[in-house]
Amino acid sequence: MHCQDICKRKKTNLCCHECPEADSCPDCCGDCPEECGRSMAEGAETNLVAFTQQHMTLFQEIRSLVLEKKAAEAREKNLKDELKAAMEAHGIRAIDNDILKITYVPETVTHTLDTAKIKRKYPGLAEECSKETPKSSYIKIEVKER
Ligand code: SF4
Numbered sequence: 001m002h003c004q005d006i007c008k009r010k011k012t013n014l015c016c017h018e019c020p021e022a023d024s025c026p027d028c029c030g031d032c033p034e035e036c037g038r039s040m041a042e043g044a045e046t047n048l049v050a051f052t053q054q055h056m057t058l059f060q061e062i063r064s065l066v067l068e069k070k071a072a073e074a075r076e077k078n079l080k081d082e083l084k085a086a087m088e089a090h091g092i093r094a095i096d097n098d099i100l101k102i103t104y105v106p107e108t109v110t111h112t113l114d115t116a117k118i119k120r121k122y123p124g125l126a127e128e129c130s131k132e133t134p135k136s137s138y139i140k141i142e143v144k145e146r
């Protein structure tokens with residue numbers, strides 16, 4: 001059994017559950033290989049290397065897009081903050097021109113249910129009022145700094 005993560009101590013993909021040093025290792029993984037979603041059967045390691053090589057262009061494109069999006073979002077936030085401050089300074093509440101429609105939304109307080117508290121104080125009620133919602137599979141991507 002192999003892991004998708006590389007052990008920093010042994011520099012291998014060995015799953016901790018098959019490591020001879022597991023009993024004494026402070027970094028030993030506490031997860032179960034059947035449920036962790038990171039375990040690979042024998043031979044899958046080679047497939048993973050081939051898959052990585054095959055899809056490297058796709059990885060690079062996604063990385064560039066994520067970084068561009070982050071930069072664009074930061075720029076958008078700065079411009080919006082600047083515009084909001086200018087509207088406040090001039091007492092303007094709405095603008096509607098050929099290219100933009102802007103509405104100033106004043107500060108407000110929202111009220112939401114504290115679901116964690118409800119589950120803690122009224123577990124029966126929380127269980128009774130909970131519902132199952134199917135969710136499509138998806139991938140999570142974390143862009144690493146270089
Ligand atoms: S038990 Fe420790 S040394 Fe062995 S694979 Fe896991 S982290 Fe690495």
Ligand code: SF4
Binds near residue numbers: 002030031
């Ligand atoms: S249990 Fe899963 S996450 Fe933990 S070392 Fe084994 S394969 Fe990796």
